[in-house]
Amino acid sequence: xxxxxxxxxxxxxxxxxxxxxxxxxxxxxxxxxxxxxxxxxxxxxxxxxxxxxxxxxxxxxxxxxxxxxxxxxxxxxxxxxxxxxxxxxxxxxxxxxxxxxxxxxxxxxxxxxxxxxxxxxxxxxxxxxxxxxxxxxxxxxxxxxxxxxxxxxxxxxxxxxxxxxxxxxxxxxxxxxxxxxxxxxxxxx
Amino acid sequence: xxxxxxxxxxxxxxxxxxxxxxxxxxxxxxxxxxxxxxxxxxxxxxxxxxxxxxxxxxxxxxxxxxxxxxxxxxxxxxxxxxxxxxxxxxxxxxxxxxxxxxxxxxxxxxxxxxxxxxxxxxxxxxxxxxxxxxxxxxxxxxxxxxxxxxxxxxxxxxxxxxxxxxxxxxxxxxxxxxxxxxxxxxxxx
DNA sequence: ACTTTTGTACTGACTGGTCAGTTCTAAAGA
DNA sequence: TCTTTAGAACTGACCAGTCAGTACAAAAGT
Numbered sequence: 551x552x553x554x555x556x557x558x559x560x561x562x563x564x565x566x567x568x569x570x571x572x573x574x575x576x577x578x579x580x581x582x583x584x585x586x587x588x589x590x591x592x593x594x595x596x597x598x599x600x601x602x603x604x605x606x607x608x609x610x611x612x613x614x615x616x617x618x619x620x621x622x623x624x625x626x627x628x629x630x631x632x633x634x635x636x637x638x639x640x641x642x643x644x645x646x647x648x649x650x651x652x653x654x655x656x657x658x659x660x661x662x663x664x665x666x667x668x669x670x671x672x673x674x675x676x677x678x679x680x681x682x683x684x685x686x687x688x689x690x691x692x693x694x695x696x697x698x699x700x701x702x703x704x705x706x707x708x709x710x711x712x713x714x715x716x717x718x719x720x721x722x723x724x725x726x727x728x729x730x731x732x733x734x735x736x737x738x739x
Numbered sequence: 740x741x742x743x744x745x746x747x748x749x750x751x752x753x754x755x756x757x758x759x760x761x762x763x764x765x766x767x768x769x770x771x772x773x774x775x776x777x778x779x780x781x782x783x784x785x786x787x788x789x790x791x792x793x794x795x796x797x798x799x800x801x802x803x804x805x806x807x808x809x810x811x812x813x814x815x816x817x818x819x820x821x822x823x824x825x826x827x828x829x830x831x832x833x834x835x836x837x838x839x840x841x842x843x844x845x846x847x848x849x850x851x852x853x854x855x856x857x858x859x860x861x862x863x864x865x866x867x868x869x870x871x872x873x874x875x876x877x878x879x880x881x882x883x884x885x886x887x888x889x890x891x892x893x894x895x896x897x898x899x900x901x902x903x904x905x906x907x908x909x910x911x912x913x914x915x916x917x918x919x920x921x922x923x924x925x926x927x928x
Numbered sequence: 929a930c931t932t933t934t935g936t937a938c939t940g941a942c943t944g945g946t947c948a949g950t951t952c953t954a955a956a957g958a
Numbered sequence: 959t960c961t962t963t964a965g966a967a968c969t970g971a972c973c974a975g976t977c978a979g980t981a982c983a984a985a986a987g988t
Contacts, residue, residue, distance in 0.1 A: 571847075573761065573764075579973075591937075599975090657839055658761070701918060701921060704894050704901075705891070705897070708897070724883070731887075767949085779964070
């Protein structure tokens with residue numbers, strides 16, 4: 551088995567367990583067991599529990615950012631905004647455990663590097679789309695773009711987790727429609 | 740010192756430490772030390788670390804729900820919605836540690852009772868306001884009210900934490916204005 | 929062909945420390 | 959008197975990290 555395969559197996563086991571129990575409640579023994587690997591292998595590959603989690607976060611955040619970038623297309627900037635929201639919902643439908651880990655650990659000072667990466671790369675996609683909307687004249691110039699980007703990201707993250715936890719059978723498209731309505735002010739009509 | 744006072748001191752110490760480090764990384768010894776209380780006192784008052792945290796969550800969620808209910812006033816339902824958002828921002832300005840704990844532990848199955856309470860009481864205020872808006876004809880009848888309530892709550896929660904962590908000097912009113920713009924669709928104009 | 933060496937990936941028992949929870953005595957308050 | 963708190967010593971389970979050793983393959987030496 552190649553080193554890369556081992557690392558992927560450990561990542562998969564770790565993200566599931568940490569999503570369920572949180573970082574410090576999750577033991578390296580449990581991660582190793584779920585990954586089908588000896589405990590020593592985890593330390594051989596990552597050096598420490600903390601380094602394992604850092605590497606895991608950075609890897610998955612890179613994935614998320616890529617998925618959002620790939621979604622950010624549309625005739626108008628507001629179409630692109632909808633598309634990014636849908637892309638985020640779809641991503642977390644597949645990687646639901648990451649959503650819970652992000653929510654729980656996103657503001658912990660321990661993982662600063664990963665958080666910076668999240669803000670620059672993932673939130674950056676929202677900020678770019680909002681800036682494009684300003685350039686196209688679809689959005690007021692004085693909107694606080696960083697706050698708005700965080701707001702939309704947090705909104706989608708929360709709803710994605712709620713859907714996964716409470717209504718796993720509801721189609722993503724329905725949830726997306728509700729969020730699009732909220733964002734476009736189509737509620738008040 | 741009365742028992743109630745002791746409990747409040749322990750609550751205050753616990754919420755701060757748990758917000759910083761997470762539940763399982765926080766030791767009872769540390770809580771007792773920060774509270775200026777003997778370790779035995781914590782167990783005398785709460786019985787266990789878990790019971791302490793349950794009581795803490797329920798107490799604070801009750802507070803939050805009360806604050807939201809008190810805010811939910813306005814000539815129109817949409818005014819009331821804005822007011823609740825502002826109320827939530829203000830509450831988390833004062834109880835910022837709770838915001839981070841809620842975000843981190845909200846979807847953990849371990850604290851089901853508290854989570855049910857949060858959904859019924861706090862999210863319920865948003866749902867009520869949205870239902871009132873439907874009754875007043877300000878909102879489309881087919882909007883998914885539960886999802887929308889969760890979305891707004893999660894949005895405000897995320898932004899409140901970001902503000903506290905990154906821009907503590909920014910006035911709440913500015914953040915509120917941005918969120919109100921988003922919710923009323925005043926972005927596209 | 930054959931042995932020996934080198935490097936890489938992995939193993940799992942073991943260690944040293946940590947922490948929730950207990951148990952005691954003594955004291956302070958109401 | 960009855961309740962509450964302080965403080966300290968203790969237990970036993972649990973856990974991150976270590977380390978000596980295994981397995982195996984690909985050079986390197988002869």
